[in-house]
Amino acid sequence: MAGYGIITQNVEYTNYLxxxxxxxxxxxxxxxLQKNIKGTTGYLSLIAALFVLIVAIQGALLGS
Structure with a gap:
């Protein structure tokens, strides 16, 4: 999907991506986090996921 958007300059599917x-x-x-490995990878992934999902939902609702 990202390759298609880059090649065609079409950002229509960016929210889905x-x-x-x-x-x-x-x-x-x-x-x-389920592995119980000491480290911040799980927490950073969750924070990044929440940020990306909020941006995607906001983009879909605003129609951009």
């Missing part, structure tokens, strides 16, 4: 990236980060964060 952001939602997919956000869900992937959310899944990664949850898996890292």
């Amino acid at each position: 952001l939602i997919i990236i956000g869900l992937t980060l959310l899944t990664t964060g949850v898996i890292e």
Whole structure:
């Protein structure tokens, strides 16, 4: 999807791409936290996922 957007200069599907990236980060964060490995990777993934999902939802609602 990202390659298509870059090649055609079409940003119509950017919100869908952001939602997919956000869900992937959310899944990664949850898996890292379930492993109980000491580190900040899980927390950073969750924070990034929430940010990306908020931006994607805001972009979809504003129609940009």
